[in-house]
Amino acid sequence: MADEAERFPVLRITKEDISNTELAVASEFLFTIFLNDRELATLLCSPGNLRYLAVGFLASEGLLNSKNEIKKLEVDEWLGTAHVEIEGVDIDDSFFAKRLIASGCGGAATFYSVADANTPVVESSAEISPDEVFTLVNKFQHRSQLYLATHGVHSAALADRREILIFCEDIGRHNAIDKIFGECLMEDIPTSDRIIISSGRISSEVLHKVAKRGIPIIISKSAPTSLGLKTADKLGITLIGSVRGKKMNVYTNNWRVKKKTDGNA
Amino acid sequence: MADEAERFPVLRITKEDISNTELAVASEFLFTIFLNDRELATLLCSPGNLRYLAVGFLASEGLLNSKNEIKKLEVDEWLGTAHVEIEGVDIDDSFFAKRLIASGCGGAATFYSVADANTPVVESSAEISPDEVFTLVNKFQHRSQLYLATHGVHSAALADRREILIFCEDIGRHNAIDKIFGECLMEDIPTSDRIIISSGRISSEVLHKVAKRGIPIIISKSAPTSLGLKTADKLGITLIGSVRGKKMNVYTNNWRVKKKTDGNA
Numbered sequence: 001m002a003d004e005a006e007r008f009p010v011l012r013i014t015k016e017d018i019s020n021t022e023l024a025v026a027s028e029f030l031f032t033i034f035l036n037d038r039e040l041a042t043l044l045c046s047p048g049n050l051r052y053l054a055v056g057f058l059a060s061e062g063l064l065n066s067k068n069e070i071k072k073l074e075v076d077e078w079l080g081t082a083h084v085e086i087e088g089v090d091i092d093d094s095f096f097a098k099r100l101i102a103s104g105c106g107g108a109a110t111f112y113s114v115a116d117a118n119t120p121v122v123e124s125s126a127e128i129s130p131d132e133v134f135t136l137v138n139k140f141q142h143r144s145q146l147y148l149a150t151h152g153v154h155s156a157a158l159a160d161r162r163e164i165l166i167f168c169e170d171i172g173r174h175n176a177i178d179k180i181f182g183e184c185l186m187e188d189i190p191t192s193d194r195i196i197i198s199s200g201r202i203s204s205e206v207l208h209k210v211a212k213r214g215i216p217i218i219i220s221k222s223a224p225t226s227l228g229l230k231t232a233d234k235l236g237i238t239l240i241g242s243v244r245g246k247k248m249n250v251y252t253n254n255w256r257v258k259k260k261t262d263g264n265a
Numbered sequence: 266m267a268d269e270a271e272r273f274p275v276l277r278i279t280k281e282d283i284s285n286t287e288l289a290v291a292s293e294f295l296f297t298i299f300l301n302d303r304e305l306a307t308l309l310c311s312p313g314n315l316r317y318l319a320v321g322f323l324a325s326e327g328l329l330n331s332k333n334e335i336k337k338l339e340v341d342e343w344l345g346t347a348h349v350e351i352e353g354v355d356i357d358d359s360f361f362a363k364r365l366i367a368s369g370c371g372g373a374a375t376f377y378s379v380a381d382a383n384t385p386v387v388e389s390s391a392e393i394s395p396d397e398v399f400t401l402v403n404k405f406q407h408r409s410q411l412y413l414a415t416h417g418v419h420s421a422a423l424a425d426r427r428e429i430l431i432f433c434e435d436i437g438r439h440n441a442i443d444k445i446f447g448e449c450l451m452e453d454i455p456t457s458d459r460i461i462i463s464s465g466r467i468s469s470e471v472l473h474k475v476a477k478r479g480i481p482i483i484i485s486k487s488a489p490t491s492l493g494l495k496t497a498d499k500l501g502i503t504l505i506g507s508v509r510g511k512k513m514n515v516y517t518n519n520w521r522v523k524k525k526t527d528g529n530a
Binding site: 182 | 269291292293309310316317319320324325329331332418433434435436437444445446450451466468474477478487489490
């Protein structure tokens, strides 16, 4: 089984120093549940206790009430699959046709679309300096008024190297980013070569969203997951995380982070 | 349009004092997107910028690339619906049959099941004292070893009034809770009259999960959303949030929180 955390090389930038180091990152694992030979859902999860996750997920969905109803429960930890058979459960198409996409803290579901496999690599040669990152994050934090009032929402912003261009808050981390991209589409605001700032953790599906809009740099106050980090690496995105005070970690494509500022975003 | 935050009465408990006050809570709004007259998804979101959310969601799902493809876009802010028509998009059943349930920070999707409308009210007469809450949260925090290493996961626990019985971590807030309930089901561990502790924000779908297992008390270090709070109220669950140091807010069914400890959990 995969470990609950993996270690990755990271460029650690503080006010005084830039150094190469290694940090633990939470593992992100794809786990597909098949119910009565039909693919039910793929969860992004930590790789432990997969048997319990399969059962608990089915119970929470109202598909299972006791373990006696389980005819088969086979978890393949290498393939990341669970095959479950439950007697008397009839899942017809109408079950699949309705779904609720939860806010999470904020997560969201995304359809497991083939499109993701074709997400283009971001080729942008945009750069950013550590000072610009600190200044942007500072501006970003001052905008989070709703959060200060309720402690319950996530923020996201579209920025260039100097200014926050669009700012959005939502109880859903994904919704905040989708609202920004919706505004860009409707109001003809370009996204390529620009920067996304998020208050939330950067997991793989966020990177796909961002790459589809041609955005080369994503900045977060939180830490990424392992799959988020690998996805950013593969999609050519510079992932800057754990920005707090005058410290940050550059996890991927760190060539875009230059100490000296030259040129425009 | 609904406000981004709503005010609710709350029982504020500190080491020195118990008082009735009123606090702002982030609004949680259900927003259903219909694409070409077919129900596509229901998002739990904040109630602002719904037009941008509909467009951004469709773009992130790869169903839309430019606003010129949009033939119709009607958002009804009172009904919480968007009707979108896009030319040339053919969504067949296979599109609905595959989905990825994201970890969120950690959110998750849940099928929008009719079962939720039938979630039973929790009738338990269990009680808890403020000191027991503080002690449990303290024990809970000491268990979060993986979080300390990676800053990327959520924790959840099943507890009685005195001890943490099961502890679980996952990048997904929902997964952590589902893993606990899966273990309870498989190992014949009772859940009724017990307590769930979560590191994450308490939104409506978490309350449905918890109510289905007959759990009367949920404790979180974070703040709830408006719909989470209303759902806890309706389902008879005592929602204790924002537990930090020696302070907590009891949002709903506060009759279960008694200053003096008597009896067992």
